[in-house]
Amino acid sequence: MARFSPLDWPVLRQVRSGDLLGRGPAVTSAHTRAMTPRTATADRVVQSVCPFCAVGCGQKVYVSGERVVQIEGDPDSPISRGRLCPKGASSEQLVNNPLRQTKIRYRAPHATEWQDLDRDTAIDMIADRFVEARRNAWQDCDSKGRILRRTMGIASLGGATLDNEENYVIKKLFTAAGAIQIENQARI
Structure with missing residues (x-):
């Protein structure tokens, strides 16, 4: 580990570089300079609409391979103009949550265990119950x-x-x- 030098203090770096207001590179740490945005790893960007409410805010979905790496507001959207509410900003977590259910689960009446169903069986069960209730x-x-x-x-x-x-x-x-x-x- 390198020894710390007082010349590396942010205030001295600001004075030496002429960045007196502390808004330039003089105040950033080496760790911050080494960071890259998540969007830099994306293979492609897909336009989408936020799934949370009826407003329809535009989103830019950054995809790397088959994984969503970041979701941001779409500045070209006339509705949200690049802004997302807290729920919309968290939609990346909705997609990548390890606890997200990706299979159809069914628990029969009085059963204690869940079982996996295929899509066609589940749709038939729902349709039969819908028609019977009607x-x-x-x-x-x-x-x-x-x-x-x-x-x-x-x-x-x-x-x-x-x-x-x-x-x-x-x-x-x-x-x-x-x-x-x-x-x-x-x-x-």
């Missing part, structure tokens, strides 16, 4: 004979991690199925 709770008319054509057996609560298009399609699907209890987390 059929069992369907209300065609009320007690006075007024037409209702609705189901009280299905409700939807959308999440803030869905984008505008997903929320729009979910709203259309549930409305077409006769559900009237449709809400979104972003509105609550």
Whole structure:
């Protein structure tokens, strides 16, 4: 390890280099000068939209190989002009979290263990239960004979991690199925 010299003090470096306000290279350490940004390792940059709410802020996603290394605000976005809220700025952690579930997990009623399902089996199970709940709770008319054509057996609560298009399609699907209890987390 090199011996420390008083000539390496930041104040003396500022005076010697003429950087009296301390805004230039005189005040940076050797460690800071050796650092490289995460974006320098990226192979490509992909434009995307933040997944957290309905605002639709633009993002630049820096990808190295098949791994996302950084997500920043897109300055070309007319919506966010390069800025992201704290949730949007943390979306890289959402993608790279080691605890993120990448398989479909199912726990049967009264079971104590989870089991992995393939996508087609899970979709069939959801569709069967959706249709059964709609059929069992369907209300065609009320007690006075007024037409209702609705189901009280299905409700939807959308999440803030869905984008505008997903929320729009979910709203259309549930409305077409006769559900009237449709809400979104972003509105609550």
